[in-house]
Amino acid sequence: MERREIIIIGGGPAGAATALYLARRDPALARRALVLEKARHPRAKVCAGGLIPHALACLDELEVGLTVPHVVVDRARVEVPGRRVEVDGRRCCAIVRRAEFDASLVRAARARGVEVREEERVRTLERVGDGVVVTTDRGRYHASLVVGADGSGSLVRRVLVDGHGHRNRDAHGERRAIGRAVMADVPIGDAGSWDGHDRARYDFDFRAVPAGLAGYAWAFPCLIDGRPHVNAGVYARRAGVGPDLRALLHALQVDLGGARVRHQAAPIRCWSRAPFTADRTLLVGDAAGAEPLMGEGISFAFEYGRWAAAEVAAAAAAGTLEWPAAEARFRRSWVGRKLRRLDQAATMFYGRGARLWLALAARWGGAQRIGLCWYNGVDGWDRRSGWAALRATLGGSAVATARTGMQ
Numbered sequence: 080m081e082r083r084e085i086i087i088i089g090g091g092p093a094g095a096a097t098a099l100y101l102a103r104r105d106p107a108l109a110r111r112a113l114v115l116e117k118a119r120h121p122r123a124k125v126c127a128g129g130l131i132p133h134a135l136a137c138l139d140e141l142e143v144g145l146t147v148p149h150v151v152v153d154r155a156r157v158e159v160p161g162r163r164v165e166v167d168g169r170r171c172c173a174i175v176r177r178a179e180f181d182a183s184l185v186r187a188a189r190a191r192g193v194e195v196r197e198e199e200r201v202r203t204l205e206r207v208g209d210g211v212v213v214t215t216d217r218g219r220y221h222a223s224l225v226v227g228a229d230g231s232g233s234l235v236r237r238v239l240v241d242g243h244g245h246r247n248r249d250a251h252g253e254r255r256a257i258g259r260a261v262m263a264d265v266p267i268g269d270a271g272s273w274d275g276h277d278r279a280r281y282d283f284d285f286r287a288v289p290a291g292l293a294g295y296a297w298a299f300p301c302l303i304d305g306r307p308h309v310n311a312g313v314y315a316r317r318a319g320v321g322p323d324l325r326a327l328l329h330a331l332q333v334d335l336g337g338a339r340v341r342h343q344a345a346p347i348r349c350w351s352r353a354p355f356t357a358d359r360t361l362l363v364g365d366a367a368g369a370e371p372l373m374g375e376g377i378s379f380a381f382e383y384g385r386w387a388a389a390e391v392a393a394a395a396a397a398g399t400l401e402w403p404a405a406e407a408r409f410r411r412s413w414v415g416r417k418l419r420r421l422d423q424a425a426t427m428f429y430g431r432g433a434r435l436w437l438a439l440a441a442r443w444g445g446a447q448r449i450g451l452c453w454y455n456g457v458d459g460w461d462r463r464s465g466w467a468a469l470r471a472t473l474g475g476s477a478v479a480t481a482r483t484g485m486q
C-alpha cells in the first residue's frame with residue numbers, strides 16, 4: 080500500500096487550489112502530496128463559468144493567471160418584479176469554459192511539483208489508527224490526512240465527515256443546504272457576431288421569486304470553440320422546492336431567441352451549519368459548501384484551498400490535525416463571515432419579505448454599487464466589518480470610492 084502524507088480527492092478548482100496554495104506555502108510537502116481525480120482533464124463540468132474579480136485576484140496571487148479563452152463582462156442587468164436595473168461595474172466577471180479552466184489549474188499544480196493521478200476514482204475510505212485508507216479503482220493508499228475536494232456529492236463528506244460523532248449535526252439544515260441549477264448553452268449568431276446580444280453584459284432575473292423560486296435565472300455571454308453563445312440557467316437554493324426549473328429555463332431560451340438545446344442539471348451544496356472537518360479530514364469547495372445566495376463557488380474554492388493548505392502544513396509540522404479548531408478558524412475568518420452573510424442574504428431575498436428586499440435593493444443605487452464591490456471582493460471590500468460597510472453605504476464619498484475601485 081502506497082503511503083502519502085496528504086491525499087487530495089478531486090481535481091476541480093478546490094482540489095487544484097489546495098495543491099497550488101500548498102506548493103506556495105511548503106513546496107517540499109506539496110511534492111509529497113497526491114491528487115486523485117476520477118476524470119481526465121479537460122473534463123466537462125456543468126457550470127456557467129463566471130469568475131468574479133476575487134477569483135481572478137487569487138489566480139494572480141498564485142501566479143497562474145487566466146490563460147484560457149474567456150469573455151470579460153463589465154455590465155450587469157438585473158430584473159426584479161416591476162423594475163429593471165442596469166449596473167455599470169467595469170470588470171464584473173470573466174466567463175470561462177470549465178473544461179478548459181479546470182485543466183489549466185491542474186496543469187499549473189503539476190508544474191509546481193504536485194502529482195495528479197487522473198482516471199482514478201476513489202471508491203471507499205476507511206479510518207484506521209494512524210490515518211485513512213483510500214481505495215481507488217486502481218489501488219490502495221494510506222494517507223495521514225485527506226482533503227475532500229470531490230464536489231457537491233462528496234464521498235469524503237458522506238463517509239468521513241457526516242455522522243462522525245458531530246453533536247451539532249442538523250439533518251434538516253443539511254437537507255436545506257442542497258441547491259440545484261439547470262443550464263443550457265444557447266448558440267447566438269455566427270463566429271464573431273453576437274446577433275444583437277451584448278457580449279459584455281450578464282443578466283440576472285429575480286422575477287420568479289414571488290412565485291416561489293428561491294433563486295434566479297441568468298444569461299451569461301460565453302465562447303464555445305470560438306463561437307458566441309449565451310449560457311442560460313436557473314438556480315434554486317433548495318432542490319425540489321418551488322417552480323419547475325426546466326420550464327423557467329425553457330421560457331428563458333425562448334426569450335433569447337436561440338435554438339432550443341438540451342439542458343444539463345447539477346446539485347450545488349451550499350454553505351450551512353453542517354461540519355466540514357473531522358478527524359484527519361478537511362473538506363474544501365462544494366464538498367464544504369458554496370455560497371447560497373447566487374450559488375457561486377469558484378472564488379470560495381480558492382479560499383477553502385488557501386485555508387486547507389495552511390491547516391495541513393501546520394498539521395504536518397505538528398504531527399496532528401486539530402480539526403475542530405481548524406473549522407472554527409475558517410468560520411471566524413473573513414471568508415466564513417462572508418459565507419454566513421450570503422446565507423443570511425439568501426434568507427432575506429428568497430424568504431417571506433422577498434418583494435420588499437428586492438424592491439429596496441433595486442431602488443438604492445449606492446447599495447447596489449457597494450453590494451457589487453463587496454460580493455466581487457473588489458479592493459478587499461468583503462473583508463471590511465459590517466459597520467464599516469454600512470457606514471460606507473450611507474456615505475456618498477465611499478460610493479464614489481467603490482465606483483473607482485471597480486475600474
Ligand SMILES: Cc1cc2nc3c(=O)[nH]c(=O)nc-3n(C[C@H](O)[C@H](O)[C@H](O)COP(=O)(O)OP(=O)(O)OC[C@H]3O[C@@H](n4cnc5c(N)ncnc54)[C@H](O)[C@@H]3O)c2cc1C
Binds near residue numbers: 092365
Ligand atoms: C449550473 C451551475 C452553474 C454554476 N455557475 C457558477 C459560476 O458561474 N461561477 C461560480 O463561481 N460557480 C458556479 N457554480 C458553482 C461551481 O461550479 C462550483 O462551486 C465549483 O465547481 C466547485 O469546485 P469544486 O472543486 O469544489 O468541485 P467540482 O468542480 O465539482 O470538482 C470536483 C472534482 O472531484 C472529482 N471527483 C468527484 N468524486 C470523485 C471521486 N470519488 N474520486 C476522485 N475524484 C472525484 C470530480 O470529477 C471533479 O473533477 C455553478 C454550478 C452549477 C451547477
